Amino acid sequence: MKIKDGYIVREVAGTTVVLPTGDDLDLTKMIKLNDTGKFLWQELQQDTDEDRLVAALLREYSVDEATARAGVQRFVNKLKDNGLLI
Amino acid sequence: MDCSFENEIHLEQLMPLIEEYLAQGKPVKFSPRGISMLPMLRQGVDSVILESYKGVPRKYDIPLYRRDDGCFVLHRVVKVGKTYTCIGDNQFNLEHGIRHDQIIAIVTGFYRGTKYYSVNNMGYLLYSRIWHCSRGIRHFCGRCLAGIRRRLR
Incomplete structure:
Protein backbone atom coordinates (compact mmCIF):
# COMPACT_ATOMS: atom_id res chain seq x y z
CA MET A 1 0.00 0.00 0.00
CA LYS A 2 1.02 3.61 -0.57
CA ILE A 3 -0.41 7.10 -0.65
CA LYS A 4 -2.18 7.99 -3.87
CA ASP A 5 -0.54 10.54 -6.15
CA GLY A 6 -1.91 14.06 -6.12
CA TYR A 7 -1.16 15.24 -2.60
CA ILE A 8 1.48 17.55 -1.21
CA VAL A 9 2.57 18.16 2.38
CA ARG A 10 2.82 21.77 3.56
CA GLU A 11 3.72 23.46 6.82
CA VAL A 12 1.17 26.14 7.66
CA ALA A 13 1.61 28.23 10.79
CA GLY A 14 3.47 25.39 12.51
CA THR A 15 0.92 22.80 11.43
CA THR A 16 1.53 20.02 8.91
CA VAL A 17 -1.23 19.76 6.36
CA VAL A 18 -1.78 17.58 3.32
CA LEU A 19 -3.33 19.25 0.29
CA PRO A 20 -4.62 17.89 -2.96
CA THR A 21 -2.47 19.27 -5.76
CA GLY A 22 -4.18 21.44 -8.32
CA ASP A 23 -4.79 24.99 -9.38
CA ASP A 24 -7.30 25.61 -6.64
CA LEU A 25 -7.08 25.15 -2.88
CA ASP A 26 -9.65 22.60 -1.75
CA LEU A 27 -9.84 22.87 2.02
CA THR A 28 -12.66 20.33 2.14
CA LYS A 29 -10.05 17.68 1.30
CA MET A 30 -7.27 19.03 3.50
CA ILE A 31 -5.82 16.89 6.26
CA LYS A 32 -3.86 17.98 9.32
CA LEU A 33 -1.14 15.59 10.48
CA ASN A 34 0.52 15.33 13.87
CA ASP A 35 4.21 14.38 14.15
CA THR A 36 3.74 10.63 13.95
CA GLY A 37 1.07 11.01 11.29
CA LYS A 38 3.54 13.04 9.24
CA PHE A 39 6.20 10.36 9.76
CA LEU A 40 3.88 7.59 8.59
CA TRP A 41 2.69 9.70 5.66
CA GLN A 42 6.32 10.01 4.51
CA GLU A 43 6.85 6.26 4.92
CA LEU A 44 3.75 5.67 2.83
CA GLN A 45 5.18 7.58 -0.12
CA GLN A 46 6.75 4.24 -1.11
CA ASP A 47 4.89 0.97 -1.35
CA THR A 48 4.96 -0.61 2.10
CA ASP A 49 2.92 -2.73 4.50
CA GLU A 50 1.79 -2.68 8.12
CA ASP A 51 4.81 -4.61 9.45
CA ARG A 52 7.28 -2.24 7.80
CA LEU A 53 5.39 0.78 9.11
CA VAL A 54 5.47 -0.65 12.63
CA ALA A 55 9.21 -1.36 12.30
CA ALA A 56 9.81 2.19 11.09
CA LEU A 57 7.90 3.61 14.05
CA LEU A 58 9.87 1.43 16.48
CA ARG A 59 13.14 2.70 14.98
CA GLU A 60 12.05 6.33 15.21
CA TYR A 61 10.08 6.47 18.47
CA SER A 62 10.46 5.05 21.94
CA VAL A 63 7.34 2.91 21.99
CA ASP A 64 6.43 -0.76 22.41
CA GLU A 65 5.36 -2.84 19.43
CA ALA A 66 1.74 -3.33 20.46
CA THR A 67 1.21 0.42 20.85
CA ALA A 68 2.97 1.14 17.56
CA ARG A 69 0.90 -1.47 15.71
CA ALA A 70 -2.35 -0.14 17.13
CA GLY A 71 -1.34 3.38 16.06
CA VAL A 72 -0.42 2.23 12.56
CA GLN A 73 -3.69 0.34 12.18
CA ARG A 74 -5.74 3.36 13.25
CA PHE A 75 -3.84 5.63 10.88
CA VAL A 76 -4.04 3.24 7.93
CA ASN A 77 -7.74 2.69 8.51
CA LYS A 78 -8.36 6.44 8.49
CA LEU A 79 -6.43 6.76 5.24
CA LYS A 80 -8.46 3.93 3.72
CA ASP A 81 -11.73 5.48 4.92
CA ASN A 82 -10.73 8.71 3.19
CA GLY A 83 -9.70 6.94 0.00
CA LEU A 84 -6.08 8.04 0.23
CA LEU A 85 -4.36 4.67 -0.22
CA ILE A 86 -3.70 2.52 -3.24
CA MET B 1 0.54 6.27 20.27
CA ASP B 2 -1.55 8.76 18.40
CA CYS B 3 -0.66 8.62 14.72
CA SER B 4 -3.45 10.86 13.70
CA PHE B 5 -4.81 13.14 11.13
CA GLU B 6 -7.81 15.40 11.33
CA ASN B 7 -10.09 16.77 8.68
CA GLU B 8 -11.23 19.63 10.92
CA ILE B 9 -8.85 22.59 10.74
CA HIS B 10 -9.50 26.09 11.99
CA LEU B 11 -9.66 28.82 9.40
CA GLU B 12 -7.29 31.01 11.41
CA GLN B 13 -4.56 28.39 11.02
CA LEU B 14 -5.10 28.22 7.29
CA MET B 15 -5.32 31.91 6.57
CA PRO B 16 -1.69 32.26 5.39
CA LEU B 17 -2.29 29.49 2.87
CA ILE B 18 -5.67 30.87 1.80
CA GLU B 19 -4.19 34.32 1.29
CA GLU B 20 -1.32 32.81 -0.70
CA TYR B 21 -3.71 31.12 -3.14
CA LEU B 22 -6.03 34.13 -3.37
CA ALA B 23 -3.07 36.42 -4.10
CA GLN B 24 -2.19 34.14 -7.03
CA GLY B 25 -5.74 34.48 -8.34
CA LYS B 26 -6.55 30.86 -7.45
CA PRO B 27 -9.93 29.89 -5.99
CA VAL B 28 -10.33 28.40 -2.53
CA LYS B 29 -13.00 25.88 -1.62
CA PHE B 30 -14.04 25.42 1.99
CA SER B 31 -16.96 24.30 4.13
CA PRO B 32 -18.27 27.06 6.39
CA ARG B 33 -19.06 26.19 9.99
CA GLY B 34 -22.14 27.25 11.89
CA ILE B 35 -25.79 27.80 11.06
CA SER B 36 -25.88 31.49 10.25
CA MET B 37 -26.11 30.94 6.47
CA LEU B 38 -28.91 28.39 6.58
CA PRO B 39 -30.86 27.43 4.55
CA MET B 40 -28.33 28.08 1.81
CA LEU B 41 -25.24 26.57 3.46
CA ARG B 42 -25.43 23.52 5.70
CA GLN B 43 -22.45 22.81 7.93
CA GLY B 44 -20.57 19.70 6.92
CA VAL B 45 -22.60 19.31 3.73
CA ASP B 46 -22.15 22.38 1.58
CA SER B 47 -19.07 24.34 0.56
CA VAL B 48 -18.24 27.65 -1.06
CA ILE B 49 -15.77 28.81 -3.66
CA LEU B 50 -13.95 31.94 -2.64
CA GLU B 51 -12.00 34.14 -5.00
CA SER B 52 -9.86 37.16 -4.46
CA TYR B 53 -11.89 40.21 -4.00
CA LYS B 54 -11.70 42.84 -6.72
CA GLY B 55 -13.64 46.08 -6.61
CA VAL B 56 -16.57 46.84 -4.37
CA PRO B 57 -18.92 44.13 -3.09
CA ARG B 58 -22.47 44.61 -4.26
CA LYS B 59 -25.66 44.10 -2.35
CA TYR B 60 -26.37 40.35 -1.93
CA ASP B 61 -22.71 39.36 -2.41
CA ILE B 62 -21.26 37.07 0.26
CA PRO B 63 -17.79 38.16 1.37
CA LEU B 64 -15.47 36.42 3.80
CA TYR B 65 -14.39 39.08 6.26
CA ARG B 66 -12.45 39.27 9.48
CA ARG B 67 -14.05 41.04 12.42
CA ASP B 68 -11.89 43.27 14.58
CA ASP B 69 -11.94 40.54 17.25
CA GLY B 70 -10.28 38.16 14.76
CA CYS B 71 -13.35 36.03 13.93
CA PHE B 72 -13.84 35.06 10.29
CA VAL B 73 -17.36 35.55 9.00
CA LEU B 74 -19.15 34.62 5.81
CA HIS B 75 -22.32 36.70 5.63
CA ARG B 76 -24.35 38.46 2.98
CA VAL B 77 -24.00 42.15 2.17
CA VAL B 78 -27.40 43.81 2.43
CA LYS B 79 -26.39 47.45 2.33
CA VAL B 80 -23.47 49.19 0.67
CA GLY B 81 -22.34 52.62 1.78
CA LYS B 82 -19.11 53.95 3.22
CA THR B 83 -19.10 50.65 5.11
CA TYR B 84 -21.05 47.45 4.53
CA THR B 85 -23.99 46.02 6.42
CA CYS B 86 -24.03 42.23 6.52
CA ILE B 87 -26.25 39.50 7.89
CA GLY B 88 -26.40 35.71 7.78
CA ASP B 89 -29.37 34.25 5.91
CA SER B 118 -22.62 30.01 -9.57
CA VAL B 119 -23.65 33.21 -7.80
CA ASN B 120 -24.89 34.28 -11.23
CA ASN B 121 -27.37 31.39 -11.31
CA MET B 122 -30.88 32.77 -11.82
CA GLY B 123 -32.43 30.58 -9.13
CA TYR B 124 -29.80 31.68 -6.64
CA LEU B 125 -30.22 35.35 -7.52
CA LEU B 126 -33.96 35.00 -6.96
CA TYR B 127 -33.41 33.17 -3.65
CA SER B 128 -31.00 35.78 -2.30
CA ARG B 129 -33.37 38.64 -3.04
CA ILE B 130 -36.58 36.98 -1.87
CA TRP B 131 -34.91 35.64 1.28
CA HIS B 132 -33.54 39.03 2.24
CA CYS B 133 -36.74 40.91 1.40
CA SER B 134 -38.79 38.48 3.48
CA ARG B 135 -36.56 38.89 6.56
CA GLY B 136 -39.08 41.10 8.38
CA ILE B 137 -42.05 38.80 7.83
CA ARG B 138 -39.95 35.70 8.65
CA HIS B 139 -38.84 37.34 11.88
CA PHE B 140 -42.42 38.30 12.75
CA CYS B 141 -43.73 34.79 12.00
CA GLY B 142 -40.91 33.24 14.03
CA ARG B 143 -41.72 35.39 17.05
CA CYS B 144 -45.44 34.59 16.74
CA LEU B 145 -44.71 30.86 16.60
CA ALA B 146 -42.37 31.13 19.58
CA GLY B 147 -45.08 32.98 21.52
CA ILE B 148 -47.69 30.35 20.66
CA ARG B 149 -45.30 27.57 21.77
CA ARG B 150 -44.69 29.33 25.09
CA ARG B 151 -48.44 29.66 25.75
CA LEU B 152 -49.04 26.01 24.89
CA ARG B 153 -46.47 24.80 27.45
Whole structure:
Protein backbone atom coordinates (compact mmCIF):
# COMPACT_ATOMS: atom_id res chain seq x y z
CA MET A 1 0.00 0.00 0.00
CA LYS A 2 1.02 3.61 -0.57
CA ILE A 3 -0.41 7.10 -0.65
CA LYS A 4 -2.18 7.99 -3.87
CA ASP A 5 -0.54 10.54 -6.15
CA GLY A 6 -1.91 14.06 -6.12
CA TYR A 7 -1.16 15.24 -2.60
CA ILE A 8 1.48 17.55 -1.21
CA VAL A 9 2.57 18.16 2.38
CA ARG A 10 2.82 21.77 3.56
CA GLU A 11 3.72 23.46 6.82
CA VAL A 12 1.17 26.14 7.66
CA ALA A 13 1.61 28.23 10.79
CA GLY A 14 3.47 25.39 12.51
CA THR A 15 0.92 22.80 11.43
CA THR A 16 1.53 20.02 8.91
CA VAL A 17 -1.23 19.76 6.36
CA VAL A 18 -1.78 17.58 3.32
CA LEU A 19 -3.33 19.25 0.29
CA PRO A 20 -4.62 17.89 -2.96
CA THR A 21 -2.47 19.27 -5.76
CA GLY A 22 -4.18 21.44 -8.32
CA ASP A 23 -4.79 24.99 -9.38
CA ASP A 24 -7.30 25.61 -6.64
CA LEU A 25 -7.08 25.15 -2.88
CA ASP A 26 -9.65 22.60 -1.75
CA LEU A 27 -9.84 22.87 2.02
CA THR A 28 -12.66 20.33 2.14
CA LYS A 29 -10.05 17.68 1.30
CA MET A 30 -7.27 19.03 3.50
CA ILE A 31 -5.82 16.89 6.26
CA LYS A 32 -3.86 17.98 9.32
CA LEU A 33 -1.14 15.59 10.48
CA ASN A 34 0.52 15.33 13.87
CA ASP A 35 4.21 14.38 14.15
CA THR A 36 3.74 10.63 13.95
CA GLY A 37 1.07 11.01 11.29
CA LYS A 38 3.54 13.04 9.24
CA PHE A 39 6.20 10.36 9.76
CA LEU A 40 3.88 7.59 8.59
CA TRP A 41 2.69 9.70 5.66
CA GLN A 42 6.32 10.01 4.51
CA GLU A 43 6.85 6.26 4.92
CA LEU A 44 3.75 5.67 2.83
CA GLN A 45 5.18 7.58 -0.12
CA GLN A 46 6.75 4.24 -1.11
CA ASP A 47 4.89 0.97 -1.35
CA THR A 48 4.96 -0.61 2.10
CA ASP A 49 2.92 -2.73 4.50
CA GLU A 50 1.79 -2.68 8.12
CA ASP A 51 4.81 -4.61 9.45
CA ARG A 52 7.28 -2.24 7.80
CA LEU A 53 5.39 0.78 9.11
CA VAL A 54 5.47 -0.65 12.63
CA ALA A 55 9.21 -1.36 12.30
CA ALA A 56 9.81 2.19 11.09
CA LEU A 57 7.90 3.61 14.05
CA LEU A 58 9.87 1.43 16.48
CA ARG A 59 13.14 2.70 14.98
CA GLU A 60 12.05 6.33 15.21
CA TYR A 61 10.08 6.47 18.47
CA SER A 62 10.46 5.05 21.94
CA VAL A 63 7.34 2.91 21.99
CA ASP A 64 6.43 -0.76 22.41
CA GLU A 65 5.36 -2.84 19.43
CA ALA A 66 1.74 -3.33 20.46
CA THR A 67 1.21 0.42 20.85
CA ALA A 68 2.97 1.14 17.56
CA ARG A 69 0.90 -1.47 15.71
CA ALA A 70 -2.35 -0.14 17.13
CA GLY A 71 -1.34 3.38 16.06
CA VAL A 72 -0.42 2.23 12.56
CA GLN A 73 -3.69 0.34 12.18
CA ARG A 74 -5.74 3.36 13.25
CA PHE A 75 -3.84 5.63 10.88
CA VAL A 76 -4.04 3.24 7.93
CA ASN A 77 -7.74 2.69 8.51
CA LYS A 78 -8.36 6.44 8.49
CA LEU A 79 -6.43 6.76 5.24
CA LYS A 80 -8.46 3.93 3.72
CA ASP A 81 -11.73 5.48 4.92
CA ASN A 82 -10.73 8.71 3.19
CA GLY A 83 -9.70 6.94 0.00
CA LEU A 84 -6.08 8.04 0.23
CA LEU A 85 -4.36 4.67 -0.22
CA ILE A 86 -3.70 2.52 -3.24
CA MET B 1 0.54 6.27 20.27
CA ASP B 2 -1.55 8.76 18.40
CA CYS B 3 -0.66 8.62 14.72
CA SER B 4 -3.45 10.86 13.70
CA PHE B 5 -4.81 13.14 11.13
CA GLU B 6 -7.81 15.40 11.33
CA ASN B 7 -10.09 16.77 8.68
CA GLU B 8 -11.23 19.63 10.92
CA ILE B 9 -8.85 22.59 10.74
CA HIS B 10 -9.50 26.09 11.99
CA LEU B 11 -9.66 28.82 9.40
CA GLU B 12 -7.29 31.01 11.41
CA GLN B 13 -4.56 28.39 11.02
CA LEU B 14 -5.10 28.22 7.29
CA MET B 15 -5.32 31.91 6.57
CA PRO B 16 -1.69 32.26 5.39
CA LEU B 17 -2.29 29.49 2.87
CA ILE B 18 -5.67 30.87 1.80
CA GLU B 19 -4.19 34.32 1.29
CA GLU B 20 -1.32 32.81 -0.70
CA TYR B 21 -3.71 31.12 -3.14
CA LEU B 22 -6.03 34.13 -3.37
CA ALA B 23 -3.07 36.42 -4.10
CA GLN B 24 -2.19 34.14 -7.03
CA GLY B 25 -5.74 34.48 -8.34
CA LYS B 26 -6.55 30.86 -7.45
CA PRO B 27 -9.93 29.89 -5.99
CA VAL B 28 -10.33 28.40 -2.53
CA LYS B 29 -13.00 25.88 -1.62
CA PHE B 30 -14.04 25.42 1.99
CA SER B 31 -16.96 24.30 4.13
CA PRO B 32 -18.27 27.06 6.39
CA ARG B 33 -19.06 26.19 9.99
CA GLY B 34 -22.14 27.25 11.89
CA ILE B 35 -25.79 27.80 11.06
CA SER B 36 -25.88 31.49 10.25
CA MET B 37 -26.11 30.94 6.47
CA LEU B 38 -28.91 28.39 6.58
CA PRO B 39 -30.86 27.43 4.55
CA MET B 40 -28.33 28.08 1.81
CA LEU B 41 -25.24 26.57 3.46
CA ARG B 42 -25.43 23.52 5.70
CA GLN B 43 -22.45 22.81 7.93
CA GLY B 44 -20.57 19.70 6.92
CA VAL B 45 -22.60 19.31 3.73
CA ASP B 46 -22.15 22.38 1.58
CA SER B 47 -19.07 24.34 0.56
CA VAL B 48 -18.24 27.65 -1.06
CA ILE B 49 -15.77 28.81 -3.66
CA LEU B 50 -13.95 31.94 -2.64
CA GLU B 51 -12.00 34.14 -5.00
CA SER B 52 -9.86 37.16 -4.46
CA TYR B 53 -11.89 40.21 -4.00
CA LYS B 54 -11.70 42.84 -6.72
CA GLY B 55 -13.64 46.08 -6.61
CA VAL B 56 -16.57 46.84 -4.37
CA PRO B 57 -18.92 44.13 -3.09
CA ARG B 58 -22.47 44.61 -4.26
CA LYS B 59 -25.66 44.10 -2.35
CA TYR B 60 -26.37 40.35 -1.93
CA ASP B 61 -22.71 39.36 -2.41
CA ILE B 62 -21.26 37.07 0.26
CA PRO B 63 -17.79 38.16 1.37
CA LEU B 64 -15.47 36.42 3.80
CA TYR B 65 -14.39 39.08 6.26
CA ARG B 66 -12.45 39.27 9.48
CA ARG B 67 -14.05 41.04 12.42
CA ASP B 68 -11.89 43.27 14.58
CA ASP B 69 -11.94 40.54 17.25
CA GLY B 70 -10.28 38.16 14.76
CA CYS B 71 -13.35 36.03 13.93
CA PHE B 72 -13.84 35.06 10.29
CA VAL B 73 -17.36 35.55 9.00
CA LEU B 74 -19.15 34.62 5.81
CA HIS B 75 -22.32 36.70 5.63
CA ARG B 76 -24.35 38.46 2.98
CA VAL B 77 -24.00 42.15 2.17
CA VAL B 78 -27.40 43.81 2.43
CA LYS B 79 -26.39 47.45 2.33
CA VAL B 80 -23.47 49.19 0.67
CA GLY B 81 -22.34 52.62 1.78
CA LYS B 82 -19.11 53.95 3.22
CA THR B 83 -19.10 50.65 5.11
CA TYR B 84 -21.05 47.45 4.53
CA THR B 85 -23.99 46.02 6.42
CA CYS B 86 -24.03 42.23 6.52
CA ILE B 87 -26.25 39.50 7.89
CA GLY B 88 -26.40 35.71 7.78
CA ASP B 89 -29.37 34.25 5.91
CA ASN B 90 -30.47 32.61 9.17
CA GLN B 91 -30.13 35.77 11.26
CA PHE B 92 -32.26 38.80 11.98
CA ASN B 93 -29.76 41.24 13.48
CA LEU B 94 -27.77 43.29 11.04
CA GLU B 95 -24.04 43.75 11.47
CA HIS B 96 -23.13 47.31 10.55
CA GLY B 97 -19.81 48.96 9.86
CA ILE B 98 -17.88 46.26 8.00
CA ARG B 99 -14.97 48.07 6.45
CA HIS B 100 -13.45 47.54 3.04
CA ASP B 101 -10.12 46.46 4.56
CA GLN B 102 -11.80 43.65 6.52
CA ILE B 103 -12.94 41.84 3.39
CA ILE B 104 -10.66 38.98 2.36
CA ALA B 105 -12.48 37.26 -0.47
CA ILE B 106 -15.87 36.85 -2.02
CA VAL B 107 -18.04 33.82 -2.78
CA THR B 108 -18.28 33.20 -6.51
CA GLY B 109 -20.10 29.90 -6.30
CA PHE B 110 -21.12 27.18 -3.92
CA TYR B 111 -21.87 23.47 -3.72
CA ARG B 112 -25.20 22.35 -2.26
CA GLY B 113 -24.20 18.78 -1.61
CA THR B 114 -22.53 17.85 -4.88
CA LYS B 115 -24.40 20.30 -7.10
CA TYR B 116 -22.55 23.48 -8.04
CA TYR B 117 -24.26 26.86 -8.30
CA SER B 118 -22.62 30.01 -9.57
CA VAL B 119 -23.65 33.21 -7.80
CA ASN B 120 -24.89 34.28 -11.23
CA ASN B 121 -27.37 31.39 -11.31
CA MET B 122 -30.88 32.77 -11.82
CA GLY B 123 -32.43 30.58 -9.13
CA TYR B 124 -29.80 31.68 -6.64
CA LEU B 125 -30.22 35.35 -7.52
CA LEU B 126 -33.96 35.00 -6.96
CA TYR B 127 -33.41 33.17 -3.65
CA SER B 128 -31.00 35.78 -2.30
CA ARG B 129 -33.37 38.64 -3.04
CA ILE B 130 -36.58 36.98 -1.87
CA TRP B 131 -34.91 35.64 1.28
CA HIS B 132 -33.54 39.03 2.24
CA CYS B 133 -36.74 40.91 1.40
CA SER B 134 -38.79 38.48 3.48
CA ARG B 135 -36.56 38.89 6.56
CA GLY B 136 -39.08 41.10 8.38
CA ILE B 137 -42.05 38.80 7.83
CA ARG B 138 -39.95 35.70 8.65
CA HIS B 139 -38.84 37.34 11.88
CA PHE B 140 -42.42 38.30 12.75
CA CYS B 141 -43.73 34.79 12.00
CA GLY B 142 -40.91 33.24 14.03
CA ARG B 143 -41.72 35.39 17.05
CA CYS B 144 -45.44 34.59 16.74
CA LEU B 145 -44.71 30.86 16.60
CA ALA B 146 -42.37 31.13 19.58
CA GLY B 147 -45.08 32.98 21.52
CA ILE B 148 -47.69 30.35 20.66
CA ARG B 149 -45.30 27.57 21.77
CA ARG B 150 -44.69 29.33 25.09
CA ARG B 151 -48.44 29.66 25.75
CA LEU B 152 -49.04 26.01 24.89
CA ARG B 153 -46.47 24.80 27.45
